[in-house]
Amino acid sequence: MKHFIWFAVCSLSVACASAAEFHVSPNGSDENPATAAAPVKSLEKARDLARAARKLKPEEPINILLQPGIYMLRKTVEFTKDDSGTESAPLTIRAWNDPRSPNDWPKLVGGIVVSDWKKSDFTGNASSGGGQVHEADLKPLAIDRKFRQIYLNGTRQIWARYPNYDPALPYSGGWAYVDGKRPPMYTDIEGERTDTVVMRAEDQRRWSRPTDGEVCIFPRYNWWNRIEKIQHFDPATRTITLDRKMQYAARGEDRYAVFGMKEELDAPGEWCQDVEAQKLYFLPPRTLGGSVVTVPTVDTILNFTGASNVVLRGLEFTCAEARSVGLTNCERIVVEKSLIHDLGYFSGAGISIRGGRDCAVRGCNLWNLGGHGVEIYAGDKVKMEKCNHVVDNCYIHHVGQFNRHGIGLMLSSCGAILSHNLIHDMPRCGVFYGGVLNTLEYNRIRHCNLEMEDTGCTYGGGWTGGWTTIRYNHCTDSIGLNNHGKFFVFAWGIYLDESGCGFDVYGNIVERCQVGAMHLHNARENHIYNNIFAENACSDPNLERFGTTHQISLQGWTDDPNGVFLGDREPKMVKDYDRLVENPEWKKMRGMAVPPKETILPDGTVMRGNRVERNIFYYPCQPKSRYVRVSNCNLEANIFDHNTVWNGGAEPILTGRQGTGKVQADLTQNIPNRQFPAATEEQLKRDPNQTAAQGWYWYHKQFADVKSEVVADDEGRPTLRIPAAHNPEMKYIKYACVRSEPFPVEPGKDYRLSFGLLTKDASEAMTARLVSENGGLWRAFGSQSFRPQDGRRTECQIAFHYPAKGEDNYDERLGKLNIQFEFCSKTGTAEIGNLTLEEVLPASEWEAWQQAGADVHSIVADPMFVDAEHGDFRLKPESPALKQGFEPLPLDKIGPYEDGARVTWPIREAEGVREHPEWLRSVPIGEG
Template identity: 30%
Template sequence: MTTTLILHVAEDGCDGWSGITSAPNKAGTDGPLATIEEARDRIRAIRKAGKLHSPVEVLIHAGRYSFTETLRFEEQDLGNEQTPVTYRAAGDGEAILAGGIRLDQYKMQDNGIARFSLTEAGYAGLRFRQLFCNGIRQPMARYPSYDPEQPYTGGYLYVDGPDVDLNEDGHGRKDGFICRDPRLKGWSRIDEIELFVFPRTNYCNDIVRLKSYDPETGEVTLAEPTAYEIYPGDRFYFRNVREELDSAGEWYLDKQAEALYLNPPAPLEEVAVTVPLVENLIEVSGRPKPAEDFNIEKIDWTDSGGEIRLAQHPERTTGGFIAFEGLTVEGCNGAGIVFRNVRGCRVRQCEIRGTGNVGVLLLGGIDCSVADCEIRDTGNHGVYASGGVRSPFMGRHACRHEIRNNYVHHTGVFTKNSAGIAMNGVGIVAAHNEIHDGPRWGILSRGSDNRIEYNRIHHVNLETSDTAAIYLVDRDFSMNGTRILYNRIHDVLGYSEEKWRSHGLTYGIYLDDYTSGVEVRGNLTYRTLGGGAYIHAGQDNIIENNMFLETNAELAHFRRWEAEREYRAMGTHGLGLRRNVFRNNILASRQATAKMYLFSNCATEDHLPDIDGNTFEHNFVWLYGREISVEVERRDGQRDSLSLPSWQALGWDAGTRAADPLIADLDAENFRLAEESPALAAGFVPLPLERMGRQP
């Protein structure tokens, strides 16, 4: 396929030139274009005239290209397989697309704080919630100050009060709490201050503006409710506090005076101070089909970035074929790149960083991909992908989006209920990605027929509870067909600082709330607080040929919801935790608290396991010489502990052996099995360890 047109964009270009050469000519009469918008418009005109018949490339040369409006590609810009358009870094240095402006006019005050006048700079009325110094996001003036030595556990206050059961209602409220810290009495402009809080369950956080503060009682009242009640022990801090501009890098926006105050992290002559102006930096949008072609489903903000997922039949999507390669996309309030209802669009070898929301957002469409990218420092998910149709009227149709071979890290800066990669649809693939340093999930999947394979996920779940490296939740027995294959998962943590009084509930692979019909095969998990795998009331799941190692608790966990909760959620009775298969797995841990299985709410009145219809067989379990136990929790919460022989005497785990599988070296993370391993002799298939994670 021949490229018929190459356009160049450079910082020293001019939008009145032809754009066909990479540098200005000696006469200064021709050369590259100055803006990507002009290159887009040139191609748009050629396409409109019917003269575009081959691929086009736009080569973007080294430099910084700032945008005060979203760079939009609409229906008139979309092509087909014969006329794709690629916007590519030229290779002569970093080509940065930035969604903001630089502030460089300031006056130093006697206290060392820099004052930037927005009015004098021509930006009166500008409002922003992010500020970057040399590309690094800086914290709002806050109390307590951000602690770089303890970035996840430091810099918090804790709500006063006695220990309470988080599962009991009535111990808090959503619209306020008591804070007796005397520091608050010296603050002005209370209604400009925001509360950053992890309420009650620690599933998520809220950022809520204060309404009032009573210095006599310590009562803080919020301008809007939080997601959950604020309970004793919940951690929080205040931000955007004028009087707390006391740490390097902190900043405060004085809306009344139209001024920015910055405590410089370094001498300002060495610092580029930038703030974002645009919501989404790049948007590529196709025209939706008529309304009858859609299943309209409202998706929660934390799952989608605040969009409505349009479940259009993917094969009806026509235009698209726009690609971005080798670019750096940074500094916006929303998503870095958005594809909406398009076909065959790609993001490849890009770095997306410093977004206020999602890094890359795929909504609807078909055959779009994010590959070989680094995505970091995002406000919400690293990548969010949705698409495809699952409907009793339209059948099941895959969108075939792929998220492949990316390096995704330090996500969820503002929204903690977030994932490195989030998928919500039919037929989405996440493969060979490396994900770490996220507040909650590594990969979140909802929908049907998705595939999660060969990823490496570690050091996730750093700030929340009841979560996992790979987490599925559908609350629908028929959303099936997802496969979780050959992933390497380790150091799955969970926030457990002493002052926070809640359960950890962090696992390697978590099939939550009736998730069903999932195949979990060939995965390796180690150093997880909870088990390697957790089935929560689902059906027809197969967990086979995995290695679940080095957990502090049970190596695998199974739970059935109480009858009334199942009826409320599903409209069924007694269908949870049925027909699951747990077979030919290796379970091993040196931790003194480790056990084989935990069954929650899974015992009859006479204390017998109530798990008929499930299959447990031919597993290998080894606790390095310690007794192997299975714990079964009764309806009243009490647990019975069974030895492995007692468990097998009840008819479970036929063929399961308590034997050393002969793993090469746990300390050196060499998980290969010795040739004489009894697990290999019994049919365990060695895991493809070298293929897990990013590939060259």
């Protein structure tokens, strides 16, 4: 590919003997000639000299050589198109290898040293021990703007906060909680304010200047946090009013902390700033003698706008409000073999690429960042113009230290390539991929989602987001922390969200991810094949809010007029779709032949075109986890096949599917009034719950004016027609529901109930079940929902086991059963008829899954890894997965590699939750 070729040319040009050279040193002088012996002092001076040289000899490479030392920058160094090189003669800004100090780096610090510390009369909170607080006067440094980070010997210190940071519980501890009880997350509350936070009584504080502070909070959904300035604080009501509205309201029990109050300066390592008095207060963790304190003075250290053909190599960046390097509308700029760390606030990133094309970040280490690691916002989705930006062979860890939605690699791009990176210890995802036509390959991503839920190691989607290749990545240990303070919840390995379309997901290893390997949320037309999904999903269902864990999940939308799709998403999707298909090339893309207005299937579901084939699902350590969870997913429109599934063999493969084997007896005659004889006028008058059919009753009739009918089907058989009705005030059954008279069945056996169903103009499904009601017990068996094509009579079946004494789910109050049909729709009618009941042999959930048309050619068998317990996922030659068409993976190519552009080799991985599992302790609400 062209960009890889150019990067190689750049690396060669770095050492080109014919290049013009300009030397820079912190000890130089801008009056010097910029030679090795007499360097200039400032990078700006070297830049200007390079510009002049370029005008004289435009085809000659130019090197700006930074000698070892610390470069303190009071303002951003700007580069423009005037600083551009050519493809064969780039501008290179790199470290000069001083033979006298071969291990020293040029370090670019986007800040200033604060010195002249003295012990302060202000002692902070009494618990701090008094005179340990130090203060410095910022007036001589001309620092009059607010900053949100300081560094002690290069390490970020703690902005004074309440509650205090808890190093023993760095993720779940150290939080206060909004007053009140938490309402259901997905319930909207009319009139809810999004700019207030109400403190609990035990958290009442006395602040002399509340507007100095800012609130870090995870509002409502636990998807991201906000940090907002305080506009006002009312101590009487304990209400903090924020400077601006948030996207979501702060609700009861949401976690938060308050930053920047002088009164909260009470723990070693904390600091605060008095902007008006231009004072900095610091309670150092140790004596300040010999230490260096720096504060940021620039947002961006090096900023490139419209420049091209530039190489940055062998540099160290630290201490900046936002980012080390910004690239805006640039072409062919490479940042390589560099260290980027300890910088950036909420909206920052280690490196930011916006617009442009063919830029690269490679071989760099990035860590301890306030926002993202590398962010890319580039390319033109509508025109399908790829940016071809590359992030390759980088090591990224511990980002998102202010922005908890800070991502290792953040994409909103067309045609970016992320390859061979190592990413770990992320507050949310390792990679977030918005946009289209991107490639994620050969990355090693682990220990993600330490502060978020409903996410994955990789995450992306959107109706017009996708057409991205995710291949040969190794994703492990997606943890998940929910808004109740509990770890190990609601986090997958690979997550395709919000109708993400056209993804090719193959050759990946997904291992030890908490809820499951992969989740598709109404995703469409995605091909998922030749992956290894190993030891995912915890076996303890209490660790996952939504029930049993699973290896893979497909959750779709429906045509419910009040549901997510028609109620909110479709209008937005139509707008995006219409914008894209102005380019006729988009209509050729997989999934774009069906516009949003035509995507609803006959059964009312939306998800379609997904293929899950030739994968290995291996989970002996979680044998009771479900293999698959599907919801609103048509198995004719979404294909599972040729997979190898193995849970150790001691437990059945669970799918949540019900099915039956051979018929043992026809028990249809046991169903009372199965042919729906018409009720008499006397019966209707005598019992208000009586329907139009004898022996069939409204279930606690809550709709006085709703009337049923007995009508004939197209073969002349009687059916019971019921209209839709809805009463939201009812506690349990809120829709029109009819039931039969009770009848006995023999315990300890399996049964199948069959019936015909015809719906017209229905907005939702019909739920069928058999129920035992006795002595306060209400227990349903075989409950299942059906959504036939409108106006088309469909034969439906439900299966169930009726437990005998000593079996699971047995209760001594169990007795006769009645059949119930609940029409869960607000519009239309439903007709029920042709009832049959049979005693059958049981079918396993796996057999039932195959009966439904899924995994018909798949096998349950040990894939025969070489040593899965120790992470060796090579297959033995006799592996049955190979016969299913599985192709071995290039395991030795995943992750970073040794290269001249790699800043360190071998990589020594930083400590995190892998080394400190004690950090992953849940903290119940109120104990933080």
